[in-house]
Amino acid sequence: xxxxxxxxxxxxxxxxxxxxxxxxxxxxxxxxxxxxxxxxxxxxxxxxxxxxxxxxxxxxxxxxxxxxxxxxxxxxxxxxxxxxxxxxxxxxxxxxxxxxxxxxxxxxxxxxxxxxxxxxxxxxxxxxxxxxxxxxxxxxxxxxxxxxxxxxxxxxxxxxxxxxxxxxxxxxxxxxxxxxxxxxxxxxxxxxxxxxxxxxxxxxxxxxxxxxxxxxxxxxxxxxxxxxxxxxxxxxxxxxxxxxxxxxxxxxxxxxxxxxxxxxxxxxxxxxxxxxxxxxxxxxxxxxxxxxxxxxxxxxxxxxxxxxxxxxxxxxxxxxxxxxxxxxxxxxx
Amino acid sequence: xxxxxxxxxxxxxxxxxxxxxxxxxxxxxxxxxxxxxxxxxxxxxxxxxxxxxxxxxxxxxxxxxxxxxxxxxxxxxxxxxxxxxxxxxxxxxxxxxxxxxxxxxxxxxxxxxxxxxxxxxxxxxxxxxxxxxxxxxxxxxxxxxxxxxxxxxxxxxxxxxxxxxxxxxxxxxxxxxxxxxxxxxxxxxxxxxxxxxxxxxxxxxxxxxxxxxxxxxxxxxxxxxxxxxxxxxxxxxxxxxxxxxxxxxxxxxxxxxxxxxxxxxxxxxxx
Numbered sequence: 001x002x003x004x005x006x007x008x009x010x011x012x013x014x015x016x017x018x019x020x021x022x023x024x025x026x027x028x029x030x031x032x033x034x035x036x037x038x039x040x041x042x043x044x045x046x047x048x049x050x051x052x053x054x055x056x057x058x059x060x061x062x063x064x065x066x067x068x069x070x071x072x073x074x075x076x077x078x079x080x081x082x083x084x085x086x087x088x089x090x091x092x093x094x095x096x097x098x099x100x101x102x103x104x105x106x107x108x109x110x111x112x113x114x115x116x117x118x119x120x121x122x123x124x125x126x127x128x129x130x131x132x133x134x135x136x137x138x139x140x141x142x143x144x145x146x147x148x149x150x151x152x153x154x155x156x157x158x159x160x161x162x163x164x165x166x167x168x169x170x171x172x173x174x175x176x177x178x179x180x181x182x183x184x185x186x187x188x189x190x191x192x193x194x195x196x197x198x199x200x201x202x203x204x205x206x207x208x209x210x211x212x213x214x215x216x217x218x219x220x221x222x223x224x225x226x227x228x229x230x231x232x233x234x235x236x237x238x239x240x241x242x243x244x245x246x247x248x249x250x251x252x253x254x255x256x257x258x259x260x261x262x263x264x265x266x267x268x269x270x271x272x273x274x275x276x277x278x279x280x281x282x283x284x285x286x287x288x289x290x291x292x293x294x295x296x297x298x299x300x301x302x303x304x305x306x307x308x309x310x311x312x313x314x315x316x317x318x319x320x321x322x323x324x325x326x327x328x329x330x331x332x333x
Numbered sequence: 334x335x336x337x338x339x340x341x342x343x344x345x346x347x348x349x350x351x352x353x354x355x356x357x358x359x360x361x362x363x364x365x366x367x368x369x370x371x372x373x374x375x376x377x378x379x380x381x382x383x384x385x386x387x388x389x390x391x392x393x394x395x396x397x398x399x400x401x402x403x404x405x406x407x408x409x410x411x412x413x414x415x416x417x418x419x420x421x422x423x424x425x426x427x428x429x430x431x432x433x434x435x436x437x438x439x440x441x442x443x444x445x446x447x448x449x450x451x452x453x454x455x456x457x458x459x460x461x462x463x464x465x466x467x468x469x470x471x472x473x474x475x476x477x478x479x480x481x482x483x484x485x486x487x488x489x490x491x492x493x494x495x496x497x498x499x500x501x502x503x504x505x506x507x508x509x510x511x512x513x514x515x516x517x518x519x520x521x522x523x524x525x526x527x528x529x530x531x532x533x534x535x536x537x538x539x540x541x542x543x544x545x546x547x548x549x550x551x552x553x554x555x556x557x558x559x560x561x562x563x564x565x566x567x568x569x570x571x572x573x574x575x576x577x578x579x580x581x582x583x584x585x586x587x588x589x590x591x592x593x594x595x596x597x598x599x600x601x602x603x604x
Contacts, residue, residue, distance in 0.1 A: 072564050072565060076384075076386060079384065079385050079386055080384055090567075092565070092566045092567035093386075093567045095567075096566075096567040096568065096569075097385050097386055097567055097569065098385070099385050099386075136553055136561060136562070136565060137553070137558060137561070137562040137565070138562050138565045138566045139565065160552070161552055161553050161554070161558065162470055162552055163552065163553065167465065167470065171469075171470065174469070176469060176470070176471075303566055304565075304566050304567075
């Protein structure tokens with residue numbers, strides 16, 4: 001019996017030791033590597049971010065990017081401590097869950113294109129009392145369509161939820177949907193497949209963040225140097241692309257990014273960045289208080305934020321310390 | 334002596350209903366204790382909290398009450414149940430008929446069995462996005478998703494039930510000069526019915542999985558919309574309430590089906 005107890009004791013100690021070793025290894029891993037949770041797959045549209053990461057790596061920051069199915073899942077990885085930095089706009093998460101995370105770099109502005117089948121509608125007024133399709137309830141696409149309805153004094157009869165720009169583009173082409181909103185890639189697809197059949201409705205006064213970087217406040221304080229390097233590289237890359245969108249193709253080759261990109265998509269790369277630059281998708285200074293206040297109005301309309309947007313405080317959602325330090329190094333634009 | 338034995342037997346028989354009632358009460362008490370323990374563990378985990386986004390049990394109940402009061406929960410169930418009921422009824426009728434036909438005729442078995450065995454083994458969640466390419470994003474795609482999950486299990490259970498009917502009973506039927514129709518109606522179907530019912534229960538359970546997968550992967554409607562929306566706007570208590578409600582609803586539906594089966598078709602199990 002005593003032998004059995006001693007044996008059990010040894011097993012228990014070995015177990016504790018193994019657990020302690022595992023814990024230490026985890027801690028070391030967390031301190032040595034910058035884990036980024038990205039709520040999308042790597043495509044042509046994420047090349048600007050990947051170039052900046054490659055450059056941060058060159059400067060000694062050990063970055064590892066994990067791609068998730070959606071922004072929600074990526075944000076959970078940050079809240080749960082499995083990732084250090086997330087990409088998205090977690091306004092709701094910060095406000096409602098009071099998660100100790102802050103956004104610190106505005107990577108891109110929201111750009112979508114309302115498209116209508118010209119056989120039925122010609123302008124915004126024609127959509128009064130008609131059905132539209134958007135991504136999901138509470139999404140940016142729904143907020144844009146609601147904002148435009150407000151501006152033009154119209155009301156939709158019904159809003160259908162069809163996730164995925166490519167699915168909505170397919171539905172437009174098949175005729176299942178007559179008015180929707182899609183991203184630039186799918187807008188081009190729809191226009192190419194059915195020339196003259198669809199029209200893009202004008203959209204003005206929509207200013208909101210599409211993708212921002214955010215992290216746990218503790219991580220931002222602890223790894224301030226690594227975060228600053230990443231922000232510097234993001235600023236430099238964004239400015240380079242804004243000055244010359246064609247540079248994306250060169251930098252992609254230089255850093256060996258998206259090596260298995262099909263040849264037909266390779267041709268879409270530079271036009272996509274040219275168009276995005278023209279539409280001011282990539283902010284030159286990585287965000288500002290004014291941009292955050294625009295976000296408050298937009299995301300309150302989307303149902304992500306609660307309360308009066310004017311009463312919300314920028315510092316409850318954003319910290320500009322890493323950006324200010326990086327701008328001091330690379331200069332304001 | 335005989336009279337004493339009769340008294341003892343009579344006393345035992347008289348005591349049996351009391352014992353059964355006591356046993357049922359005990360079983361119920363254990364089940365309720367198990368549920369209470371689960372709720373307490375949930376509340377505790379939410380209060381620690383194990384994750385900032387994990388709500389307590391009481392917050393979840395409150396969110397459920399809120400959604401019930403403002404009608405969103407009932408509207409969501411009304412939308413979710415339409416493709417689910419259509420899919421399950423279709424799977425039940427087609428599945429039992431196909432399974433019985435496969436059990437009765439070798440030629441049908443050769444054609445049908447491989448298809449349903451492959452479908453049962455396939456990770457159907459991966460096939461659901463493909464359904465949208467063929468059937469679009471409407472009600473049909475969701476009904477097909479329910480059928481994809483529910484049909485194979487109903488077909489294969491019915492097929493195995495019929496194929497494994499007690500041969501002694503069939504021999505007895507033949508001895509009494511029963512024809513093929515009498516064999517099927519009086520021997521095969523009654524003997525296979527417990528396994529066919531088990532298949533239907535599993536099929537309904539799979540149908541619930543199918544409809545929620547469809548509502549999460551095709552278009553967010555009904556309960557799938559509540560889950561997606563509340564996750565997107567970080568109303569986690571509402572999200573968990575929606576998930577928990579569909580689990581409880583599914584469990585209650587299956588319990589009800591079992592009760593119907595025992596009450597209507599399995600009187601021997603009621604004792």
